[in-house]
Amino acid sequence: MDNSNERIERLLVLLLIESMKGKKQNEKAKALNYAGFSNIEISEILEISPQVVANYLYTAKKPKKAKKTKKQ
Numbered sequence: 001m002d003n004s005n006e007r008i009e010r011l012l013v014l015l016l017i018e019s020m021k022g023k024k025q026n027e028k029a030k031a032l033n034y035a036g037f038s039n040i041e042i043s044e045i046l047e048i049s050p051q052v053v054a055n056y057l058y059t060a061k062k063p064k065k066a067k068k069t070k071k072q
Helices: 002-019 025-034 039-046 050-062
Strands: none
Touching: 002 025, 025 039, 025 050, 039 050
8 A cells, every 4th residue: 555655646746846847946846845745855856955955945934035225
């Protein structure tokens, strides 16, 4: 039964990645993270290092700074 679950999981990952063709790696990493995959699993799927995945996810969660407007 466990082997069947792994196969289904791989198919779902393939569908997710295919649906995101043309998207950036960081967007794919965020989607896989949202789906519950660990940084190591995401790095294996996207063939990038776990540190890059961690950086993508950290950057995505970091609050964006408001742009300052020039005072005249």
